Amino acid sequence: MLASTFLIVCLSIYLVSSALDVLIGARQPMPDQSFDIVVIGGGIVGLATALQFGRAFPKLRLLLVEKEDRVARHQSGHNSGVIHSGIYYKPGSLKAKLCVEGAAAMEAFCREYGIPVEICGKIIVATSAEEIPRLQGLLERGQANGILGLKMLDKVQAREIEPQCGGLAWLHVPTTGITDYVAVCAKYAELIGAQGGSVSVGTEVKGISRGNGETVVETTRGSIGTKYLINCAGLHSDRVSRLAGEKTEVTIVPFRGEYYDLVPEREHLVRGLIYPVPDLRFPFLGVHFTRRVSGGVDAGPNAVLAFKREGYRRTDFSLQDMADTFAYGGFWHMAAKYWRSGAGEFYRSFHKPAFVRALQTLLPDVVSADLVADGSGVRATAVARDGSLVDDFKFMCSQNVLHVWNVVSPAATASLPIGREIVRMASSGFGLASG
Numbered sequence: 232m233l234a235s236t237f238l239i240v241c242l243s244i245y246l247v248s249s250a251l252d253v254l255i256g257a258r259q260p261m262p263d264q265s266f267d268i269v270v271i272g273g274g275i276v277g278l279a280t281a282l283q284f285g286r287a288f289p290k291l292r293l294l295l296v297e298k299e300d301r302v303a304r305h306q307s308g309h310n311s312g313v314i315h316s317g318i319y320y321k322p323g324s325l326k327a328k329l330c331v332e333g334a335a336a337m338e339a340f341c342r343e344y345g346i347p348v349e350i351c352g353k354i355i356v357a358t359s360a361e362e363i364p365r366l367q368g369l370l371e372r373g374q375a376n377g378i379l380g381l382k383m384l385d386k387v388q389a390r391e392i393e394p395q396c397g398g399l400a401w402l403h404v405p406t407t408g409i410t411d412y413v414a415v416c417a418k419y420a421e422l423i424g425a426q427g428g429s430v431s432v433g434t435e436v437k438g439i440s441r442g443n444g445e446t447v448v449e450t451t452r453g454s455i456g457t458k459y460l461i462n463c464a465g466l467h468s469d470r471v472s473r474l475a476g477e478k479t480e481v482t483i484v485p486f487r488g489e490y491y492d493l494v495p496e497r498e499h500l501v502r503g504l505i506y507p508v509p510d511l512r513f514p515f516l517g518v519h520f521t522r523r524v525s526g527g528v529d530a531g532p533n534a535v536l537a538f539k540r541e542g543y544r545r546t547d548f549s550l551q552d553m554a555d556t557f558a559y560g561g562f563w564h565m566a567a568k569y570w571r572s573g574a575g576e577f578y579r580s581f582h583k584p585a586f587v588r589a590l591q592t593l594l595p596d597v598v599s600a601d602l603v604a605d606g607s608g609v610r611a612t613a614v615a616r617d618g619s620l621v622d623d624f625k626f627m628c629s630q631n632v633l634h635v636w637n638v639v640s641p642a643a644t645a646s647l648p649i650g651r652e653i654v655r656m657a658s659s660g661f662g663l664a665s666g
């Protein structure tokens with residue numbers, strides 16, 4: 232008798248609560264916390280975006296979530312540390328505009344907050360007759376982008392700057408610099424906190440549901456309700472977009488860039504930065520020499536297809552990541568167009584003498600024994616359905632969610648104006664009034 236009464240009471244409670252759910256349309260569970268803006272991704276772009284949002288909208292409650300135990304664990308902590316001048320990018324593109332502006336802003340930011348920075352300049356070297364007109368083309372592009380101080384050099388002038396460099400023609404870019412982007416990210420995170428925002432590390436986004444005016448983000452630390460959501464998830468930005476129900480126009484294909492280090496006794500061979508003339512069909516610059524702001528000289532990075540989105544070793548492999556790449560038609564279109572360059576990159580990756588030969592065109596005296604394998608980084612390269620590599624930075628705003636795709640190099644350099652640009656797009660897309 233007691234048991235049947237208990238059962239009837241339980242059943243009634245269940246029926247009443249289900250009926251209420253239907254009546255008030257409460258399909259989404261109540262989130263554990265609520266914010267006005269949530270930014271996904273604690274790389275340099277997500278952090279700069281959160282920083283700029285806090286500056287523009289100080290009253291909004293802002294949270295940045297990062298799945299790793301600290302910020303800058305992926306692209307932003309595995310790059311060359313170069314403050315690019317903006318010479319490579321198509322005049323009028325966002326990349327060109329935001330890089331030129333970003334380079335000046337990055338130098339000023341580093342100086343203001345005591346982050347190591349050095350404007351050491353760079354030499355771009357044409358190593359064959361065929362590259363000389365392309366080098367001239369870069370000079371014109373750089374001038375069109377408003378970069379100051381560009382100058383073609385003769386051999387004597389080039390050797391005054393980089394005494395050991397080889398080549399046939401040289402372009403000097405005096406405004407290129409170097410910094411420590413991990414330190415920049417740490418400072419962005421600190422400033423976000425000082426402005427009243429929060430950064431929650433160890434918080435992975437697993438699901439996104441969009442309801443009436445509110446988006447609920449399911450994370451490994453509970454659910455978060457937010458009015459506005461910005462997806463800056465880098466190598467996972469396409470997946471996070473799909474979690475939010477978007478049909479993505481691009482898929483992220485990971486390309487690993489591997490570095491060697493010049494041994495300390497040979498670091499004197501390089502004073503600043505020595506780069507080849509790049510093939511502008513690709514968003515990669517070709518292997519080069521880069522002095523690190525903390526000391527040491529890197530050689531690389533190459534660009535090989537990675538078998539894992541966050542895989543930093545050649546042996547790293549993820550079945551899901553590979554399945555996503557190989558199931559994507561755009562990947563096969565890209566492979567059909569560029570298989571020759573891709574095969575060359577693989578060969579150089581597994582065959583050190585080939586890597587060294589590419590470097591010797593810039594620095595004839597370097598030999599295999601001067602180079603020891605160092606770390607790597609993985610680029611989040613957005614590939615369109617037709618197999619083209621998306622050239623410019625790419626963003627997509629859909630109702631109250633903004634997705635950031637393809638913020639590849641020079642996005643670290645340009646992070647401050649990229650953040651500001653995202654805030655501008657989001658404010659108009661979301662209908663936010665500043666203040």
Ligand SMILES: Cc1cc2nc3c(=O)[nH]c(=O)nc-3n(C[C@H](O)[C@H](O)[C@H](O)COP(=O)(O)OP(=O)(O)OC[C@H]3O[C@@H](n4cnc5c(N)ncnc54)[C@H](O)[C@@H]3O)c2cc1C
Nearest residue numbers: 272274275276298306307310311313436465608642643644
């Ligand atoms: C080898 C290499 C060399 C480069 N060299 C330069 C250079 O010299 N100069 C320059 O300006 N640029 C350079 N770049 C480019 C630059 O580093 C990147 O464009 C920039 O770091 C991108 O920042 P991001 O914030 O978009 O991505 P990331 O730094 O990758 O950050 C994305 C973050 O999102 C997090 N995340 C992903 N999914 C989730 C989820 N579900 N939940 C929560 N968090 C999530 C990730 O953990 C990650 O921390 C280089 C890049 C590479 C790879």
